[in-house]
Each structure stands twice: as structure tokens, then as C-alpha cells.
Amino acid sequence: MTTHVNSLWLPYAQMKTVVPPYRVVRGEGVKLYLDDSKVLIDGISSWWCVIHGYNHPVLNQAVQEQLAKFAHVMLGGLVNDAAIHLAETLVRITPPRLNHVFFGDSGSVGVEVALKMAIQFWRNKGVPQKSRFVALRRGYHGDTTGAMSVSDDDEGMHRLFKGVILSQYFVDAPGGVDIESEECKVSLHQLAELLKSNNSQIAAVILEPIFQGAGGFRFYPPEYLSHARRLCDEHEVLLIFDEIATGFGRTGALFAAELANVTPDIMVLSKALTGGYFGLSATIATSQVYESFLSDDPELAFMHGPTFMGNAVACAVASASINLIETENYLGKVKAIEQVLFEEIQGLEGASLCDARVLGAIGVLEFESPSNLMGFREFALDRGVWLRPYSKWLYTMPPYIIDEDDLRRITTVMKEWVSYQGKRI
Numbered sequence: 041m042t043t044h045v046n047s048l049w050l051p052y053a054q055m056k057t058v059v060p061p062y063r064v065v066r067g068e069g070v071k072l073y074l075d076d077s078k079v080l081i082d083g084i085s086s087w088w089c090v091i092h093g094y095n096h097p098v099l100n101q102a103v104q105e106q107l108a109k110f111a112h113v114m115l116g117g118l119v120n121d122a123a124i125h126l127a128e129t130l131v132r133i134t135p136p137r138l139n140h141v142f143f144g145d146s147g148s149v150g151v152e153v154a155l156k157m158a159i160q161f162w163r164n165k166g167v168p169q170k171s172r173f174v175a176l177r178r179g180y181h182g183d184t185t186g187a188m189s190v191s192d193d194d195e196g197m198h199r200l201f202k203g204v205i206l207s208q209y210f211v212d213a214p215g216g217v218d219i220e221s222e223e224c225k226v227s228l229h230q231l232a233e234l235l236k237s238n239n240s241q242i243a244a245v246i247l248e249p250i251f252q253g254a255g256g257f258r259f260y261p262p263e264y265l266s267h268a269r270r271l272c273d274e275h276e277v278l279l280i281f282d283e284i285a286t287g288f289g290r291t292g293a294l295f296a297a298e299l300a301n302v303t304p305d306i307m308v309l310s311k312a313l314t315g316g317y318f319g320l321s322a323t324i325a326t327s328q329v330y331e332s333f334l335s336d337d338p339e340l341a342f343m344h345g346p347t348f349m350g351n352a353v354a355c356a357v358a359s360a361s362i363n364l365i366e367t368e369n370y371l372g373k374v375k376a377i378e379q380v381l382f383e384e385i386q387g388l389e390g391a392s393l394c395d396a397r398v399l400g401a402i403g404v405l406e407f408e409s410p411s412n413l414m415g416f417r418e419f420a421l422d423r424g425v426w427l428r429p430y431s432k433w434l435y436t437m438p439p440y441i442i443d444e445d446d447l448r449r450i451t452t453v454m455k456e457w458v459s460y461q462g463k464r465i
């Protein structure tokens with residue numbers, strides 16, 4: 041059943057005309073139970089974070105064990121074992137040389153921390169002019185003002201704020217099947233030129249490796265990252281990977297950076313970090329970045345500290361989540377999902393459908409316009425599936441624990457919508 045809400049202000053919603061949301065009363069595995077006893081398979085893992093499904097016994101236990109001790113203590117002057125253990129685990133599993141973890145409470149905050157860290161890195165080295173960023177068009181890095189400034193300025197959801205937030209440098213997004221593609225060549229050429237002429241202003245390049253999420257659900261070749269790494273080194277600019285969407289297996293590797301064997305100077309993780317249980321981000325820096333903050337001068341310390349950073353319950357559940365990923369062959373599960381998605385939707389053709397693409401546990405149908413997806417929500421609901429198209433993209437990013445039958449129910453709804461479009465014309 042849908043529920044009319046008024047006091048609860050919904051995200052990205054015109055509250056005057058918003059289609060009333062469904063009320064969830066229980067979650068179990070990949071299924072969401074609504075108040076009218078309808079059951080929906082969650083095809084997008086609650087904005088890509090619930091990778092183990094809902095109400096997972098192991099994660100629940102981790103929460104309860106930590107709760108029985110305490111939920112939270114400040115990280116100023118006090119530490120807790122859950123935060124220490126998670127930091128050590130993240131250092132172990134992320135690419136080499138990423139050795140120092142700064143916690144925050146959401147993806148956007150994790151990105152803000154990364155940007156601020158990059159700016160202060162150069163200030164601490166006596167180069168305060170290096171304070172701007174280069175980002176990719178079609179990128180999305182979050183909803184806070186710094187993150188907005190490096191998200192696509194024309195195509196993205198923050199058009200309205202153009203001229204208000206800080207302007208940054210942009211290069212065209214890479215794309216295509218390999219590094220010889222026109223899109224990659226153009227993008228790398230622009231990046232090289234920009235870094236050559238403006239490196240005295242530029243603190244860092246920030247990008248979503250391999251998979252651009254909310255800015256266009258696009259894939260691009262891993263080799264691009266090696267070239268970006270080389271150009272950043274050549275022009276003395278830091279490289280930041282926003283792995284908030286790609287981290288923890290979504291593209292098929294534990295981190296997208298591994299697909300190119302590239303270590304960024306700073307990496308940001310969030311979304312699947314706690315298996316979707318709590319908001320938590322980790323901004324992880326190399327020793328080179330970290331050491332620029334070490335000094336006898338207290339002024340050079342990193343001046344940041346969210347109230348809830350290192351929350352013990354969030355950290356405990358994140359460690360339990362990573363343990364599941366490592367011990368229950370999650371990359372194998374992603375591979376199996378990728379195979380089914382390939383079979384079902386890769387290269388699919390149909391009326392109003394521009395492209396159908398798959399990478400890891402991500403399947404995307406790109407339509408000509410958002411109007412091609414009007415009415416999709418009810419169409420899917422009638423078929424027992426929860427998907428939330430964004431703009432002209434209908435995508436699935438299911439929980440990794442989904443079984444083949446449920447996954448095929450999702451792809452069937454997507455395919456049925458394509459043929460339904462054909463009949464509407």
C-alpha cells in the first residue's frame with residue numbers, strides 16, 4: 041500500500057506531486073514486506089548498499105554484541121576496539137600503500153574529507169594555490185557542496201546550484217570497450233592538457249573508477265586509470281578514487297582500482313561498507329599523504345572530526361560484513377550474477393532502448409528519455425519487484441546473496457518493460 045506523508049520530507053522528490061511511497065514493515069534476505077502483505081524482491085539493494093540482504097543473522101549478531109558493550113564513544117581522546125579493528129582490516133584489503141583510515145558518517149562526508157585532505161596536503165607542503173579539482177563529466181560524488189562541485193555541472197541533479205558552488209575543472213567522461221576508443225582518447229587528451237596548463241592550481245583529480253553511478257550508469261576501460269595515474273604523477277597532482285559505489289565487489293573485483301592495479305593517493309568507501317546497516321564512510325590515505333600532516337606544528341594537523349566518526353556499532357557491523365565477503369566467496373557470487381545478467385540483458389534491443397550493458401553485479405538499460413520509464417514502478421510492483429529507475433536509466437544492482445530465480449524475476453520485469461514499450465508506440 042502507498043502511504044501519504046507530509047511531515048517526512050522525501051529525497052529528490054517534488055512533495056506536491058510525489059507518488060506516495062510504499063511502507064515497508066519487514067525485510068528478510070532479498071525481500072521487502074509491505075504493510076498490505078505484498079512482497080517485493082529488492083533489485084537495487086536499497087541504493088546499492090544492502091549487499092547481504094536484510095536482517096542478516098551474522099550482521100545482527102555483530103550489532104547486538106557491540107550494543108551490549110556500548111553504542112558509541114567519541115573518537116576525540118578516546119578510541120574503541122571496533123574502530124581500530126575496522127581500520128586495520130581496511131588497510132589490509134585495500135590496494136597497497138593505502139595505510140591510514142579517516143572515518144566519517146556518509147559517502148558525501150567521506151568525499152568532503154578527501155577533498156579537504158588533498159587541499160591541506162598541498163598547504164602543508166607550502167603550495168596553497170593548489171586548491172582546485174579536476175573531475176569527469178557524468179560523475180556523481182554526493183550532495184554536499186564540495187561533493188556537488190566535483191559532480192557533473194550540467195547533466196547532474198545539481199544544475200540549479202550552478203554559479204553558487206565552487207567551479208572546478210571537468211574533462212569529458214571516458215567510455216567505450218578499450219583504451220583506443222574515441223571517448224578515452226578525448227578524455228585523456230583533455231586531462232593531459234588541463235594538467236599541463238593548470239597544475240599549479242590543481243590539488244587532485246577525483247573520479248569514480250570503472251563505473252560512473254548516479255551520473256549516468258556508465259562503464260569505462262580500467263586502463264584509463266593507469267593513464268590517469270601517470271598523468272597525475274607527471275604533473276604533481278593527487279589522485280582520488282571515489283569507490284563509494286564500486287567498493288566491496290560491485291564491479292567484480294573487491295575494489296575497482298584492482299582491475300587496473302592502480303593505487304590512488306586517497307580512496308573513499310561508504311555505501312556497502314556496513315552492508316547497508318548504518319551510515320559510515322572511510323577515507324583512506326597513503327603514507328605519503330598522511331606524512332604531510334606530521335609536524336611539530338599543531339596547525340598542520342588535519343582539522344576535521346565528525347561527532348559520530350568511528351561509531352562502534354557501525355564499525356563492528358562493517359568488520360562482520362567484510363568477514364562475510366572474505367569467507368563466503370562473495371566475488372564468486374558477483375561473477376554468477378554477472379553471468380545471468382549477461383545472458384538476460386547484455387545487448388538487449390527494443391523500442392526506445394538505446395543501450396543494454398552489464399558489468400559485475402550491475403545491469404543497465406538506457407532508454408531514450410525519462411518518459412520511457414513513466415509508470416514503471418507500478419508495473420514492477422505488480423510483478424513483485426522493487427526497482428527505482430533514475431532519469432532514463434532502468435538498472436539493477438541486486439544484493440549479492442540473491443539466488444538465480446529471484447534474479448531472473450528482476451531481469452524478466454526489465455525485459456517485459458522493453459517489449460511493453462514496443463507495444464505502446
Ligand SMILES: *Cc1c(COP(=O)(O)O)cnc(C)c1O
Pocket residue numbers: 146147148149151180181182183248253254282283284285310311
Ligand atoms: C552514493 C554516492 C555518494 C554519496 O554518498 P551518500 O552516502 O549518499 O552521501 C558519493 N559518491 C558515489 C560514487 C556514490 O555512489
